[in-house]
Each structure stands twice: as C-alpha cells, then as structure tokens.
Amino acid sequence: MGDHKDINLLIGEAIRLNTINIKLTKAEDLTMEPISLKADEVTNKLEELTKIEGYEDIKLLKGKKTLYCYSEKHMTGSYAKLLVGVEDGDLFALIADTIRNDSKIYPRTTDIKLFTKSPYNFKEKELMDILGQLMKSEGYEDIKESRASNNALYLYSELHLSKAYADSLTEWIEVTSLECP
Amino acid sequence: MSNITGWAGKILRVNLTDGTFKAEDTLKYKDFVGGMGIGYKVMWDEVPAGTKAFDPENKIIFGAGPLTGTGAVCAGRTNITSLLASNPYNAVSDSHMGGHFSAEMKYAGWDAIIIEGKSPKPVWLKIENDKVSLEDARYLWGKGIFLTTAFVAGKMPKGAQVAAIGQAGENMVNLSVIMNNGSHSAGGHGGVMGSKNIKAIGIRGTLPVHIAADRRDWLEVDKEMMAVIGANNNHVVPSTPQPWAEYNAARSRWTATDGLTWGAANPPVNTGTCDPHDLNSVGLRTQKAVFDHGAVAEQYTVRMGGCHACPIRCHSTLHIPKLEKYGLSPNVSNTCVGYSSPGGIMIQGHSKEGEEGEGTMMSKAVGAQLADDYGVWCNYSQIGRDFKYAHESGILKKVLPQEEYDSIPWDLLEKGDPEFLVDFYRRITFKEGELSRLGEGAYWVAKAWNFGDDYWNSSSYNMWSKLGFPKHHSNETAAQVGSLINSMFNRDAQCHTHVNLTGSGLPIEIQKAVIGEVIGSPDALDAPNSYTPMNEYKAKFAKWSIIRNCLHDSLTLCNWMWPMTVSPLKERNYRGNTSLESQYFSMATGIPTTEAELDLMGERIFTLHRALTVKQMGTVDMRNEHDPICEWVYTINPDMQPFTPGTQKMDREDMQLAFTMFYKEMGWDEKTGAPTKATLIRLGLRDVAAELEKLGLLPN
Numbered sequence: 110m111g112d113h114k115d116i117n118l119l120i121g122e123a124i125r126l127n128t129i130n131i132k133l134t135k136a137e138d139l140t141m142e143p144i145s146l147k148a149d150e151v152t153n154k155l156e157e158l159t160k161i162e163g164y165e166d167i168k169l170l171k172g173k174k175t176l177y178c179y180s181e182k183h184m185t186g187s188y189a190k191l192l193v194g195v196e197d198g199d200l201f202a203l204i205a206d207t208i209r210n211d212s213k214i215y216p217r218t219t220d221i222k223l224f225t226k227s228p229y230n231f232k233e234k235e236l237m238d239i240l241g242q243l244m245k246s247e248g249y250e251d252i253k254e255s256r257a258s259n260n261a262l263y264l265y266s267e268l269h270l271s272k273a274y275a276d277s278l279t280e281w282i283e284v285t286s287l288e289c290p
Numbered sequence: 291m292s293n294i295t296g297w298a299g300k301i302l303r304v305n306l307t308d309g310t311f312k313a314e315d316t317l318k319y320k321d322f323v324g325g326m327g328i329g330y331k332v333m334w335d336e337v338p339a340g341t342k343a344f345d346p347e348n349k350i351i352f353g354a355g356p357l358t359g360t361g362a363v364c365a366g367r368t369n370i371t372s373l374l375a376s377n378p379y380n381a382v383s384d385s386h387m388g389g390h391f392s393a394e395m396k397y398a399g400w401d402a403i404i405i406e407g408k409s410p411k412p413v414w415l416k417i418e419n420d421k422v423s424l425e426d427a428r429y430l431w432g433k434g435i436f437l438t439t440a441f442v443a444g445k446m447p448k449g450a451q452v453a454a455i456g457q458a459g460e461n462m463v464n465l466s467v468i469m470n471n472g473s474h475s476a477g478g479h480g481g482v483m484g485s486k487n488i489k490a491i492g493i494r495g496t497l498p499v500h501i502a503a504d505r506r507d508w509l510e511v512d513k514e515m516m517a518v519i520g521a522n523n524n525h526v527v528p529s530t531p532q533p534w535a536e537y538n539a540a541r542s543r544w545t546a547t548d549g550l551t552w553g554a555a556n557p558p559v560n561t562g563t564c565d566p567h568d569l570n571s572v573g574l575r576t577q578k579a580v581f582d583h584g585a586v587a588e589q590y591t592v593r594m595g596g597c598h599a600c601p602i603r604c605h606s607t608l609h610i611p612k613l614e615k616y617g618l619s620p621n622v623s624n625t626c627v628g629y630s631s632p633g634g635i636m637i638q639g640h641s642k643e644g645e646e647g648e649g650t651m652m653s654k655a656v657g658a659q660l661a662d663d664y665g666v667w668c669n670y671s672q673i674g675r676d677f678k679y680a681h682e683s684g685i686l687k688k689v690l691p692q693e694e695y696d697s698i699p700w701d702l703l704e705k706g707d708p709e710f711l712v713d714f715y716r717r718i719t720f721k722e723g724e725l726s727r728l729g730e731g732a733y734w735v736a737k738a739w740n741f742g743d744d745y746w747n748s749s750s751y752n753m754w755s756k757l758g759f760p761k762h763h764s765n766e767t768a769a770q771v772g773s774l775i776n777s778m779f780n781r782d783a784q785c786h787t788h789v790n791l792t793g794s795g796l797p798i799e800i801q802k803a804v805i806g807e808v809i810g811s812p813d814a815l816d817a818p819n820s821y822t823p824m825n826e827y828k829a830k831f832a833k834w835s836i837i838r839n840c841l842h843d844s845l846t847l848c849n850w851m852w853p854m855t856v857s858p859l860k861e862r863n864y865r866g867n868t869s870l871e872s873q874y875f876s877m878a879t880g881i882p883t884t885e886a887e888l889d890l891m892g893e894r895i896f897t898l899h900r901a902l903t904v905k906q907m908g909t910v911d912m913r914n915e916h917d918p919i920c921e922w923v924y925t926i927n928p929d930m931q932p933f934t935p936g937t938q939k940m941d942r943e944d945m946q947l948a949f950t951m952f953y954k955e956m957g958w959d960e961k962t963g964a965p966t967k968a969t970l971i972r973l974g975l976r977d978v979a980a981e982l983e984k985l986g987l988l989p990n
C-alpha cells in the first residue's frame with residue numbers, strides 16, 4: 110500500500126510540476142526514473158489515479174501520438190488542448206479548431222496574428238504557407254478569409270458565421286473598436 | 291457631526307465674488323449619495339434655468355462620495371458638475387477625473403466643494419483641512435497646467451493634490467479640462483473655472499475617513515472584491531492564450547503575458563502570466579501602453595500609474611526622449627482617449643519614420659502633452675473628426691480668411707509630423723483666428739460653418755446627437771441598450787457598465803447568462819453585430835447600466851471598472867458580484883442598504899438629471915428635442931436590413947419602441963420621455979415636481 114501511495118504521489122507531483130512549468134506530461138515520461146512505470150501499465154495507472162481522492166485535478170487528454178496529462182489546478186482544459194495540438198503537430202487541426210471555436214462561441218473572427226503568439230509560435234512565413242495549404246485541403250473547406258479595411262487578415266468558419274457577419278466582426282475588432290476606446 | 295462615517299460630513303461653499311467660505315452639512319444631501327448626486331441637487335436648487343455656463347450665476351461642484359478615501363477599491367474619482375458650454379442649451383453635465391484629488395478632499399474633511407460667483411481677479415483656492423483661503427493667481431494666469439500644478443504644490447504642504455486649468459480654461463474655450471495629478475483630466479468644465487477667475491485648487495488633508503463597519507468585515511468585502519476584479523474595464527480574459535485561462539480575446543485590456551515588460555523600468559518588469567488568484571500581480575495585468583500605442587511602446591514604458599485606491603493602474607507613464615525635439619518633457623503619462631484623440635487630429639496620417647507604429651505613438655504622445663498642459667478637451671475625440679470634415683469638405687478653405695488658411699502648416703500635417711499639433715493646439719487654446727472655433731464644440735462649429743447633412747448623417751464622423759456630441763459605446767455595444775444610453779445625457783455618454791460586460795472577452799452565452807441573472811432574462815443582450823428586436827429586458831439593462839453609472843459617480847467609484855458584473859474565475863463560472871457597491875456603502879455609512887435600495891438612489895439621481903435637462907431646455911418633449919439619434923444609425927449598410935447578422939443598423943420603429951420601453955422602465959411619460967409627477971414623488975423629488983409644475987414642464 111505504502112508503495113502505491115508513494116508512486117501516486119510521485120506521479121501527481123511530477124504532473125503538477127510540469128503543468129506549473131506550462132508543460133504537458135506524456136505517458137512515456139512516466140516510464141522514466143524515478144517513476145519507472147512499465148510502458149503497458151501507464152494508461153491504467155493514470156486512469157486509476159484520476160479517480161483517487163486528492164488527485165481529481167489530474168486530467169488526461171488523448172492526443173494523436175500519445176496520452177497527455179496535466180493538472181487543472183494549474184492549467185485550463187482549453188489551454189491543455191492547445192498544447193496537445195502543438196505536440197501532435199497536426200497544424201491544420203490546431204489552427205482550424207481555434208478558428209471554429211472562435212466563430213462558434215464568442216462569436217468572432219480570428220486574427221491570424223494569434224498564431225504567431227504562444228503557444229502556437231508560428232513564424233510569419235511558415236504560418237502563411239500552412240494557411241495557404243489548409244484552405245485548399247479536404248476537411249477544411251469551411252475556413253474562410255475575412256479582411257478588414259486596413260487589409261488585416263482574419264479567418265472564420267462558415268459553419269458558424271456568414272461572410273457578411275464575419276466581415277462586420279473583423280472590421281469591428283480590427284478598426285472600429287479602436288476608434289471608440 | 292463626529293459620528294458621521296463614510297461621508298466627511300461637511301461641504302465647503304466658496305463664494306468668489308465676496309471671497310467668503312461656509313461649511314455646510316452634507317447629510318442634507320444624503321439621499322443623493324455624493325459626487326454627481328450632490329452636484330445635481332445643488333444645480334437644481336441654486337442655478338436658475340437659462341443660466342449660461344460662463345455666467346457668474348453658474349456654479350461648479352467638485353464632489354467626492356461616501357466611499358471616496360475609505361480604501362474601497364477604485365474609489366478615487368472626482369465628479370465635477372456644472373453647465374456645459376459646448377451643449378447648445380448649456381445643459382447640465384458631469385466631467386470626471388481620476389487621480390487623488392477627491393480622496394484628499396475627504397482627508398481634508400470635505401465631501402464637496404461648491405464654487406460660486408466670480409472673483410474680481412485671478413485666484414487659486416488653498417485648502418488645508420478646515421483652513422481655507424483664496425490666493426493671488428495673477429502670476430499663474432497665462433501658465434499651463436504643469437507649471438501651475440508645480441507652483442501650487444510648492445505653496446502647499448507635502449502630499450497636497452492640485453486641480454488646475456490651463457490657458458484654454460482661462461480663455462473660456464468650450465472644450466477645456468480641469469486636471470489633477472498631471473494627467474487625470476475632466477473634460478468640459480475648464481472654461482467655467484476660467485470664467486470665475488479661479489485657476490487652481492490645492493488641497494491637503496490629514497484627517498481620517500471613518501467607516502462604520504468593523505474593519506475585519508470590511509476586509510472580507512475587500513477580499514471578495516479583489517477576487518472578482520479583472521483588468522482595466524473589467525476585462526476578465528487575457529489578450530493572448532494563457533495557461534490559467536479558458537478564454538482569450540485579442541482586444542482585452544488584460545495584456546500581461548510572459549515576456550511583455552515595462553521596458554523602460556530599471557530593471558525592466560516582466561508582466562508575466564498574472565494568474566487571477568495571484569493578487570500581487572493585479573497591477574501588472576493591464577500593460578496599457580501597448581494597448582494604446584501598440585508593441586512599439588513597450589520599450590518606453592516606465593510603469594503604470596493610476597488613481598487613488600486602484601490596483602489596476604490604467605495610465606501608462608512613458609519616457610520618450612524624442613519628445614524633447616518638440617520642446618516637451620520626455621515623460622508623458624495618460625490613457626485611452628487622452629492619447630488617441632490628439633492622434634485623431636493628424637487627419638492625413640502619421641509619420642512612417644522609425645519603427646512600426648512609432649509615428650503614431652509620437653503624434654499621440656506629443657498631442658497628449660500639449661492638450662494636457664494647455665488644458666484642451668477633445669469632446670471624446672470629436673475635435674479631430676470636426677477638423678477632418680471641415681478640411682475634407684472644403685469648408686475650412688471657405689470659412690478661414692486666406693491669410694489664416696495659408697498660415698496653417700499644412701506641409702507638416704501632410705508629412706504626419708507631430709509638430710503640426712504644436713501649432714494646432716496653440717490656435718485652439720488662445721482662440722487664434724477662425725480655426726479656433728473647433729474648440730467651441732461640434733454643435734457650435736457646425737452651426738457657424740454651416741456643416742452639411744453629410745456631417746451629421748455619415749457614420750464617418752461618429753455624431754450621435756444634433757446636440758453636438760459623438761457616440762460613446764452606442765449601437766455597436768448591445769444594440770438598443772448602448773443606443774438608449776447614448777441618448778440620455780447632455781454630452782457623450784460616459785457609461786461603461788454595459789461595455790465592460792460586452793468587452794469582457796467572455797463567450798456570448800456566458801455574458802447572456804450573467805446579464806440574465808442580473809436583469810431577469812438573457813434576452814437583454816444579443817451577440818455582437820447580430821441583434822434582435824427590442825424587448826423589455828434591454829430597457830431594463832439600459833436603465834441598470836445608467837443608474838449604476840450614476841451611482842459610481844456619486845459614491846465615487848470608477849465606472850471604467852465597476853460594477854463587478856463578471857469575474858476572471860472559472861470556479862465561479864465567471865460570475866462577479868453586483869452587490870459589492872451596496873455592501874461597501876452599508877459598511878462605510880452604517881446605513882444598511884440593499885442592492886435594490888442603492889439602485890433606487892441611482893434612479894433618483896438620474897431622474898434629477900433628466901428634470902434638470904427638461905428645465906434648462908424648457909420643454910417636456912425629450913423624445914423629439916433631446917433624444918433623437920443622427921440619421922446614419924438607420925441608414926448605414928444600405929444593402930442590409932436591421933436585425934441581420936453583420937450590421938449595427940438600427941430600425942426606426944424599433945428604436946422608437948426602445949425609447950417608449952425605456953421611459954416606461956424609468957417611470958417617465960411614455961410619450962415625451964419627461965419624468966412624471968408620480969415618479970418624481972416616488973423618488974422623493976416632490977420639490978422638483980412642484981417646480982416643474984409651476985414652470986408648466988410636467989407631462990400631461
């Protein structure tokens with residue numbers, strides 16, 4: 110029993126510490142010292158852990174490559190999902206999910222400059238290349254461009270916004286809102 | 291008087307004509323809370339209808355409130371009430387300044403200062419607790435605000451606060467300010483001080499402000515307040531994704547992020563991630579310089595400054611050595627429109643020299659220094675739009691004598707050289723030539739220069755009312771709600787209750803749910819740029835927004851932060867706490883007061899404002915004479931119909947219905963929008979009802 114408690118504590122604290130440092134913990138990280146779980150027991154162990162009193166803050170997120178964990182005491186689920194997207198390297202999905210979410214819940218169009226900021230951290234040229242490809246790719250037909258009168262580029266999902274609506278939001282965010290602070 | 295808490299208990303009356311002073315009892319104004327409320331009551335009781343702003347019969351009231359100086363959070367605003375020269379009827383209005391002036395007033399034992407009459411020679415008012423004197427200001431006459439402030443401060447004990455006017459106020463420029471603390475200005479009433487020959491007020495107080503409550507209870511409310519407070523304008527999500535945040539919004543004033551600094555501090559201060567649970571980083575959340583000027587300003591940012599008892603600090607202090615090229619101090623401090631409005635005078639753009647954004651920042655910084663020292667107001671940036679219209683329409687060329695026109699350094703304007711502003715503000719301040727008419731305000735300049743319908747009817751010039759004021763968080767902010775709010779005052783609406791929610795950065799469903807809990811239905815709020823027909827909850831939302839605004843200016847609390855409608859806390863489901871004002875009020879004054887009871891006081895204050903407007907305009911027909919909105923609101927986006935996602939175009943009939951519903955919520959006459967006798971009596975304004983009845987100004 111004592112061993113179990115110790116290992117839980119070790120895992121919990123490792124995940125929390127990583128989260129404080131704005132890092133997800135990957136399942137395979139737990140196979141390394143000092144935790145040294147066997148690869149085939151990591152998933153079960155983590156699922157068990159999240160149900161133990163005192164560890165409810167530990168959350169799991171399934172990525173394309175592996176299972177990730179974080180502590181929601183120190184990170185929100187939405188931010189953790191962004192980090193999973195970055196780790197997974199599925200850049201189209203990462204960008205499109207953000208745009209669709211913005212169009213749906215706020216609602217607003219998405220300033221492409223957002224993707225140059227943390228945790229996306231795209232370089233401008235790289236971003237423009239990716240966006241060019243994304244908008245021609247199957248499964249992303251709903252992602253559209255919207256330009257403000259100062260030519261700033263915003264993106265939106267036509268699953269949630271009409272063009273006229275998106276354009277009005279872009280103009281508001283980029284230009285008009287600054288004229289009446 | 292010794293048992294009074296919250297209020298200091300006394301009001302100082304200064305008669306400039308005969309140089310006498312009187313202390314009066316504050317508690318006779320208790321039902322009007324303080325600040326704005328006291329100001330309106332004094333104006334109602336003492337200033338006859340038809341008085342003009344610069345007449346000696348006009349009065350000017352500097353008001354603090356029962357929360358000012360108590361340590362309640364963001365309780366440092368000074369409310370100034372007087373007649374407004376830029377309004378065609380010289381109707382009553384308020385101007386407000388942050389800084390530390392009103393708190394010092396309370397420490398000196400005064401809740402308000404009523405200034406009346408006219409001094410035979412320039413004076414400044416010296417107040418050290420109850421020692422009051424008028425001092426010779428002949429030497430100061432003709433000097434700017436910065437020098438005046440320094441001079442008066444030098445004649446006062448250490449720690450004094452100074453409110454002053456510049457040359458614009460002395461010269462009775464309609465658009466002039468009163469300023470304290472070097473950058474906290476109240477726009478619109480500088481000329482009233484000038485007309486009375488009073489240059490400045492220096493005040494020092496060493497007395498306590500008592501509160502009725504046990505201080506441990508007070509601290510509990512403080513704790514709750516600090517838990518729910520956001521960044522400036524109570525934006526509760528960060529402007530970039532942050533580990534602690536579920537949501538973000540690029541236009542949020544919560545700009546702090548790891549790596550963004552106060553770059554000119556020594557050593558630079560990293561604003562960091564500012565988890566909302568970390569109360570020690572509240573003052574770092576709003577890096578306002580980059581919000582106001584863009585990324586270029588980071589390296590010039592020394593620190594954030596702000597008002598008494600405010601943990602937010604929305605004024606950025608910049609050190610820009612290049613300002614010296616314009617004969618100005620390299621240190622400039624301001625916020626928001628204080629920066630943006632001088633930028634708006636550069637109607638042909640800004641210099642492209644230097645780093646990206648540097649030219650714009652320089653225009654704003656140069657203009658802010660000049661406007662602040664001369665004490666010029668901008669009518670919420672309208673002065674720049676008036677200049678633009680007059681210039682672009684060719685009117686300026688027609689109305690200015692050729693010699694004057696040719697003397698204007700147009701080449702500097704074309705190059706975007708901020709040196710143009712040195713010339714521009716001088717002309718406005720000293721009323722040099724015909725161009726200086728721009729300083730009279732939009733109504734007067736449009737009349738004198740015969741502006742065309744296109745000025746009033748085009749959305750490009752932002753005019754909200756033919757009474758000469760622009761929109762200020764209007765139809766683009768909660769549609770009918772913002773529109774109603776914008777039509778109710780005698781100048782641009784200075785109400786932020788509604789926009790603090792819509793600008794909070796939270797998803798629309800959360801905003802709707804929150805306002806639903808406050809107002810009674812989520813239908814009070816529509817998604818941005820996608821609005822629905824009028825309903826009673828929108829009228830209630832508009833009323834709540836305004837009466838809270840009036841309360842804030844009476845208590846006095848900063849309406850750029852209050853009310854705490856939402857919070858940054860996920861665990862609270864982003865709910866704020868709208869009862870905090872009444873909790874603070876009850877604890878400060880010892881008068882147990884519910885949220886609804888305090889709101890009723892706000893309603894009384896706002897209804898008194900309406901009654902003052904009816905009296906000054908001499909008509910009950912507020913619907914047609916006071917409240918109408920300029921045409922563009924109904925005609926923008928010609929290809930789109932109202933109620934279509936993507937337009938802020940309003941529907942005429944719907945807006946008339948909105949007025950009717952709003953008047954009904956206020957208990958005003960639904961036809962005219964004037965307060966009824968029954969409502970005035972319900973609000974304890976029987977004397978107001980009686981006077982209006984005598985004047986034939988009660989609706990039938």
Ligand code: SF4
Pocket residue numbers: 364365366388389522523595596597600601602603604605848850851
């Ligand atoms: S938010 Fe800004 S204006 Fe309001 S009290 Fe604080 S510093 Fe003053």
